[in-house]
Amino acid sequence: MAAIHELSAVLSNQIAAGEVIERPASVVKELVENAIDAGSHEIDIIVDEAGLKSIEVIDDGSGIEGDQLELAFHRHATSKIVDRRDLFKVHSLGFRGEALPSIASIADVEMVTSTGGEGQAIHISGGKVISQKPSEARRGTDITVKDLFYNVPARLKYMKSLNTELSKIVDIVNRLALGHPQIQISLTHNNRELMRTAGRGDLRQVIGSIYGMNKAGKMLSIENSDADFKVSGYVSLPELTRASRNYMTILLNGRYIKNYQLTKAIIEGYGSKLMVGRYPVAVVNLEMDPLLVDVNVHPTKQEVRISKEAQLGEMISATIRERLSQQNLIPDGLTNLRRGQVDPKQVAQNLAAVSTTRGPRTISQSTTQSAAPHAESTAQHKQTEASGALFDQKPSDGTDKPIVIHSKDELNSPAVSAFEEKYQQPQTPFNEPVPGTTASATSKQKPQETELIDSQDRFPNLVYIGQFHGTYLLAQSDEGLYILDQHAAQERVNYEYYREAIGEVSDDQQRLLVPIVLDYSTSDMLKITDKLATLAAVGLHLEQFGPNSFILRQHPTWFKAGQEADTVKEMIDWVLRDGHLTVAQFREKTAIMMSCKRAIKANHHLDDQQAKALIEHLKTAENPFNCPHGRPVLIHFTDTDMEKMFKRIQESHRSLRSEA
Structure with missing residues (x-):
């Protein structure tokens, strides 16, 4: 065993820095807390290169006496507690006396401070005092930290991108500003002011400065x-x-x-x-x-x-x-109407182009795109959020645009009747008329007379029976009874569609007549900026639009009409929630999210045609047995299972014994 010795002050401070100073944001937190404890009314924070190059905090607080300046950089030196009893009534933010010596041991630090008279300046690098001398200074403290972690390069390897580190700083400053609305706090990065609070003691005003006044309202x-x-x-x-x-x-x-x-x-x-x-x-x-x-x-x-x-x-x-x-929680309907608003003249032209005559025809992709917004606006008016869209599925005409079938209440609209034709005409695979019959005759067949043909041996040949409580579909085959969870089934169908659509990003983009403007806080804006390449990899091309906004001029064609803004926000939420996502993981999570939100929900009644369409699409899925979250899509009861539940097997045995 090596000889026991006492660690040097510099080394012990560097060890302490490993706990106290994790990243540039930690430095900002400690220095701003010191400024708050000093009774400051104004605090300016200036950082360069996300704080790795320099961090400067300027306050108008009480300052430090010249003869105590060097002592402030000694470990466990503090003015905030005197004895053990003070630990049980701590009113200050910083009191342990570890921050300044820890920072000074891993950076180059210069401080100029004054209590109102002659000021003092001190320069410390790597924990060693380089110089201390009188200096002209106003009341308060100006401390600059440069070249953070210059003598502990291993710590630099754990630093994230500049935008990520800067977002951490913004987050810390936001929290400190929210906790002290009476202090005017500003943050500047690379000569650009990111935020400034008024310092009037109005918390709502601070919330507006950080998250935006519309959200503060x-x-x-x-x-x-x-x-x-x-x-x-x-x-x-x-x-x-x-x-x-x-x-x-x-x-x-x-x-x-x-x-x-x-x-x-x-x-x-x-x-x-x-x-x-x-x-x-x-x-x-x-x-x-x-x-x-x-x-x-x-x-x-x-x-x-x-x-x-x-x-x-x-x-x-x-x-x-x-x-x-005590509050009226009904959302602002006008806002929702504006979100889905379309040009009435354009809608009239689109509907005129869509013939409602029942006959064999194919809906063009352009017609599908133009009619969907009208159907969506109708859906927003007549459906609750819980009901969701009935189907987001690929059409049989070879296009990549999903066909959308809405609730029963909407099936009378001219725009939706065009979609309905797809499922009543000969080109629909599972409604193909029998030779010698008409399409209308086929559509009138009883459910038990129309067996859904399976194209994969592993999936049973199901005959649709009916729906139970608007949530489960009942079907049968030679192997017994099947109960399908309609939401889980729709999730699986949607998931495989969106997984393919998102994974095969092409140049196919839908231009928006009115671009979507997205507003975020400074912290979120920095995180999103760092992930623009990830978003672009799934066809989402954001452009910076002002200091805290992005603009979207076009979107992938697989977006559901009328829900473009919500879809974009949901995708960006994934980036904000987990910034470590790879492109592949982001595509996977986005597909899962889209499949769930676009699936039919419980207590939503389907007619026979819609239920059969869902089962038909499920049987062609790569994995028709589980939803993207792992829940089962369908369960199976064999004839034997049914006989056991109703004790028919036991009765049969008794009958045989009595006859014997």
């Missing part, structure tokens, strides 16, 4: 208190949701924290008002006696222990639940 204020806790802040209307929990900010006495139970409590406050897989935007500020919280759990101080956590969680849920119960 859909936030509801919350407030509640008891003997131990005070809850305040803003939560979004159920119509304003995101695909991840990252938009929920929990602030404890001004400190941003991560707490799974409290995050869960926010979601539970919405109950069933949130769609599955969607999460609200929320800024929840908690105030409590410091004696009820232990913030000395982790060096980053984001994980804390809270006394009476269950009581606090219930209070948060009840507060949100009560606030939502």
Whole structure:
């Protein structure tokens, strides 16, 4: 065993830096927290090359006395606690005394500070003091960190792209700004200002600066208190949701924290008002006696222990639940109408081109494209979101455009009758008329007289019987009874279509008459910018349109008409939710997402023709037995199984014994 020795101050600080300073965003967090603790009213953050080149934080706080300047860079040197009792009533954000020495040990640091009189400047590189001298300075502190990790190159290997690192910085600054709306905070990157808050103490105004004023307008204020806790802040209307929990900010006495139970409590406050897989935007500020919280759990101080956590969680849920119960939660219908609005003259021309005469004909691709928007606008008016589109399937005429059949209520519209023809005419494979009969005669055959012919030996030859509770399809074959989950079956059919459509990206693009403009926060914008190549690989070509917006001028032809904007947003949500997706994984997840959202839902009644069409398309699937999520599509009861359930086998044996 080697001799025991004491680590040098520089080496111990570099080890501490491994816990405290993970990336440039960690430096920004520690320096801004120090500026907040110094009583600053204005804080300017200036970074170059996502902070890897330089980070500068300028504040107008109390500053540091000249004779204490070098001491501030000693490990565990702090002005925020004096004895053990102070640990149980921590009011400041930073108090452990590890940040400055850790940063100085792995970077080149210059600080100029003043308490109002003559200032002092200090230069430290790699943990060693290079110089210290008097300097002219206004009241406050100006600290610059350059060449981060220059002497620990192994840490640089774990850095992500510049946009990813910058998005981490933006996220940290956003959380700090939300926790301190009374402080004016600005962030500048490569001479471009990314965000600035007014510092007027208005939390809604800060939310608007970060997420946009239109989203801030859909936030509801919350407030509640008891003997131990005070809850305040803003939560979004159920119509304003995101695909991840990252938009929920929990602030404890001004400190941003991560707490799974409290995050869960926010979601539970919405109950069933949130769609599955969607999460609200929320800024929840908690105030409590410091004696009820232990913030000395982790060096980053984001994980804390809270006394009476269950009581606090219930209070948060009840507060949100009560606030939502007072609110009219009906979405703005005008916004939805505008989203699907089309030119009435163009619709009239399109419908005139579509003959409603019942006779053998083929619908051209251009007609399909023009009629679909009208059918979609009708669907949005007559269908609830739960019902979904009935079918997204490939037409039999060789085109790659999906044919869309909507609910029964829509089948009387001229636009949809054109689609209906596809399934009543001879060119439809499974409705092919018997020689010597007409198409209309074929369509009037009884269900039990029309057997769905199987083209694959592994899938049974099914004869459709009927539908059960608008959710399951019943069919039979020589092998027994089959029950199909219509949603899972539609998911499988859709999934294989979208997997092929997304995987075989071509130059086939549909030009939009009115481009789609997408607005995002600065943090999200940076993440999306970093994934533009991934999005382009699936046919989604975004162009930057202003500081925090993208514009989409065209989209892949496999997009469902009338749902282009929603589809784009859903695809981008996948990128924001999991930035590590490869192109192949992104295509797979997008196909799964599209197949589920475009599938028929439970309690949706199909007529015999639609049910048969679904079974026919299912039998041609590569894997007709499971949906993309792994759930079974159909289950099987043999004749023997039925006889056992009804005790017919037992009765048969008794009969044989009695006859004997």
